[in-house]
Amino acid sequence: MKYQIRWALIFFLTPVLLWLFLLIVLPHIDLLLMSFRVEDDYGEMTWSFSNYMNFFNEPIYWLTFVRTAVYSILVTFLTFVTALPVAFYITKVASPRFQGFLAMLLLLPFWVSELVRVYGWMILLRESGVINHFLLRLGILDRPVEMLYNDVTMVMGLVYTSMLFMSVPLISALESLDNSLIEAAYDLGADMWSILFRIIIPHSMPGIVSGSIVVFMLTLGNYLTPNLMGGKNSLWFTEQIYNQFIASFNWNQGAAFGFLLLVLSSLVIWTGLKLTRQKLTGVIK
Amino acid sequence: MDLSVQNVTKVFQEFKAVDNVSFEVQEGHFFSILGPSGCGKTTLLRMIAGFIEPDLGVIQIRGADMTGIPPNKRPVNLIFQHLALFPMMTVAQNIAFGLQRQREKKADIGEKVERILKRVGLPGFGSKKIDQLSGGQRQRVAIARCLVLNPTVLLLDEPLGALDLKLREQMKVELKKLQAQVGTTFIYITHDQSEALVMSDYVAVMNQGSFEQVDTPQNLYHKPGTPFVARFVGDNNAWTGKIRRCDNDGTAEIVTTEGQGFHTKIDGVFQAGDEVDLFLRPEAMLIQPDPSVSGLNRFEVTVRAILFDGANSRLLANPHDSDVEMLIALPQNRQYDHIRENDKIEIGWDVKSGICFPTSLHENA
Numbered sequence: 001m002k003y004q005i006r007w008a009l010i011f012f013l014t015p016v017l018l019w020l021f022l023l024i025v026l027p028h029i030d031l032l033l034m035s036f037r038v039e040d041d042y043g044e045m046t047w048s049f050s051n052y053m054n055f056f057n058e059p060i061y062w063l064t065f066v067r068t069a070v071y072s073i074l075v076t077f078l079t080f081v082t083a084l085p086v087a088f089y090i091t092k093v094a095s096p097r098f099q100g101f102l103a104m105l106l107l108l109p110f111w112v113s114e115l116v117r118v119y120g121w122m123i124l125l126r127e128s129g130v131i132n133h134f135l136l137r138l139g140i141l142d143r144p145v146e147m148l149y150n151d152v153t154m155v156m157g158l159v160y161t162s163m164l165f166m167s168v169p170l171i172s173a174l175e176s177l178d179n180s181l182i183e184a185a186y187d188l189g190a191d192m193w194s195i196l197f198r199i200i201i202p203h204s205m206p207g208i209v210s211g212s213i214v215v216f217m218l219t220l221g222n223y224l225t226p227n228l229m230g231g232k233n234s235l236w237f238t239e240q241i242y243n244q245f246i247a248s249f250n251w252n253q254g255a256a257f258g259f260l261l262l263v264l265s266s267l268v269i270w271t272g273l274k275l276t277r278q279k280l281t282g283v284i285k
Numbered sequence: 286m287d288l289s290v291q292n293v294t295k296v297f298q299e300f301k302a303v304d305n306v307s308f309e310v311q312e313g314h315f316f317s318i319l320g321p322s323g324c325g326k327t328t329l330l331r332m333i334a335g336f337i338e339p340d341l342g343v344i345q346i347r348g349a350d351m352t353g354i355p356p357n358k359r360p361v362n363l364i365f366q367h368l369a370l371f372p373m374m375t376v377a378q379n380i381a382f383g384l385q386r387q388r389e390k391k392a393d394i395g396e397k398v399e400r401i402l403k404r405v406g407l408p409g410f411g412s413k414k415i416d417q418l419s420g421g422q423r424q425r426v427a428i429a430r431c432l433v434l435n436p437t438v439l440l441l442d443e444p445l446g447a448l449d450l451k452l453r454e455q456m457k458v459e460l461k462k463l464q465a466q467v468g469t470t471f472i473y474i475t476h477d478q479s480e481a482l483v484m485s486d487y488v489a490v491m492n493q494g495s496f497e498q499v500d501t502p503q504n505l506y507h508k509p510g511t512p513f514v515a516r517f518v519g520d521n522n523a524w525t526g527k528i529r530r531c532d533n534d535g536t537a538e539i540v541t542t543e544g545q546g547f548h549t550k551i552d553g554v555f556q557a558g559d560e561v562d563l564f565l566r567p568e569a570m571l572i573q574p575d576p577s578v579s580g581l582n583r584f585e586v587t588v589r590a591i592l593f594d595g596a597n598s599r600l601l602a603n604p605h606d607s608d609v610e611m612l613i614a615l616p617q618n619r620q621y622d623h624i625r626e627n628d629k630i631e632i633g634w635d636v637k638s639g640i641c642f643p644t645s646l647h648e649n650a
Contacts, residue, residue, distance in 0.1 A: 180369040181371060184369035185371070187334060187357070187363045188357075188382055188430070189357045189358075191386075198374075203373060
């Protein structure tokens, strides 16, 4: 009996472990080694920290890095602020018959690929786009305005892309919130804001944190949206990595950047968990 | 006058949940609204708390009209059926929640929380989490959380329903004592008649959206105003029949549909030939009454089963020659230990014990 269980465990665990090891751990070890290698003056590969030193010595790198981190946190926060009323409406206000339908509407845009969705936004927002066309027609604008290629549009695009990953955990967190808790708080004299900050948010904390982790990681690692919707000044750190690998063909430098991004995301998530006093295992549940 | 409800009506999509209800509750009274599930008592309570606005009628608290005032601005507090304690907070934070909303000073809050915890018998429980408490302790925290705000009226929505029987019996007595101590007006809704009868000063019996009778527990039991009250409050044996003859001393001769003849007291105006419902409490029936006692309706029954339940034991019996089932109180004083199933015994009941209603009232029941 005992052996049977052990065999079953090995049987089911092996593919997962193999997958993790071959596709995630091995390449990362290789990248980590690569990030400490540089070409010396004679064209020989030697061990060095210079890939990492480059990052700190060249302001454009670490400025992009900080910018990406700050914008990712901002996007995560904005996504949360937008998704909370949506999730609240779906779970507590809408009649139960429409809940499934509304959740479906939320999901629907994600049936098409991110690329198509971003192009959709570009058709709407560009100088000769739909919105400009209507604003001109209505006489609100004299001449078309370029709404693409700036930070505001990029952040909006990133929030739009991330909405689903915040609203789904929020919906499931709010579903488990007993309506009578909200009513009890109301009855005890609470206004809307104290109900929000004392009851709804503390109750949905695990959902908020897990949604935030997903949104933050997806945004930090996003390449498409910042690249297509952001302007020349809206550099994203993933674009730096891409440039190193593809444009400069400097894999060693790219690997170092990749690891810095990994450290950054782990650090921010760790800090977020500490600040909200949540445990990673609890949040994943 | 702490609470006055006048002609309140609430309709949900053609369904009259509360139909023209009026009542008043004096300061410091324990008032219960007793009714079967779906009778509209929860809707009525939620209208007093402010969660639902009545379609018609006025709710006044200490003379102030409550129309359009939201729950967080009303001087009433509600104890929810499942208590709705905030699981993310400690006991002390739960109790302090309302005081913080009133922007009281921190030191005052701490002191008030301590005092109310002592009052409900949970001193030193402030730092506990809600899930560390037992059912009875949670109950007390829920009461403390409302009482600390000094509400004019405390509303209770069947808060004892989730407790097991033993604890419920205990909490009934405790709640009654607590109410007497603090002197706050309590409005308690329940479908459990024993909760209502034990704790209340006044009980309103509610059925299909309206009040059948508002009275003291004793009067509800002994002088039910409608057939519904007679059936709902306490157990009753019911017969339907016709009046054969009215006597001048307020009694009448009745023949039941099974052909049994009874002599009973009547209240109100009846005529010979009127159809009536006759109710009789199980304890109004005497088992094997002394032959010397006069003025009893005497007849013979066959014992079908002995329903032993301690002090509340009954006999289930058929009057002879019929399938009508009757409940007869079986006092546990060992005098009747010889009674076995299928025994034939004589039963007698006093003319004054019968309760009679014209059958036309029956449709409400």
